[in-house]
Amino acid sequence: MLTVDQLIDLEVRIQEEIESLRAEMDSSAAEREAISPDKGIGRLSRLDAMQMQEVAKDAQRRREERLQLLEAAQDRMDDGEYGHCQRCHEPIALPRLQAQPEALYCGSCAG
Template identity: 40%
Template sequence: MPDSDLSTEMLPRLQQELEELIRLSEATEQDRAPVALDQQSVGRLSRMDAMQGQALAQASDVRRRARKVAVEAALRRIELGEYGYCEDCGEPIAAGRLRVDPATRFCISCAQSSER
């Protein structure tokens, strides 16, 4: 059975990470906005650079949103008293694994067998 102290230890880390993810998403909203076509002030190459920057910001936001979902799910598992158990086999997840990634959902055996 996972240590309840582990849930207590991971709760502030997960809450802090969630706040940081939200802050980063808000801070980079302008970078993800569509690039305006203004031939007067932005040349073709500059616009291509701006579009590339936009694409990178959008890709980062996709990863950030996926991580946000994982962190929110971990916080729900803590609330429900289900934190620290593998979603596949139901066995406890090693404390070291949870300390590396507090939002992990699978024990090492299930993660390796399904290559998540």
């Protein structure tokens, strides 16, 4: 079982990750605006720009997924279910939660 101190520590971590993800998502949205196709750039650099846009979109999608997982972790904290494996209901080891506070499964179920 997690102690209250450990829970608070993890809660802070989750909150910080959510905030930095949101900040990254804002700045990456601003970057996407910057690569508009009517900048009078050549065909090759336009292809480059499109490729970069795809990469940026992909990164954005991954951030959104992570954000959802982190928010779901916050909900589980509110419900007092946080830190338990969603499959076998055993407590998830603390080092695992510290490395990945949004973890849904314990080491053996995730593996």
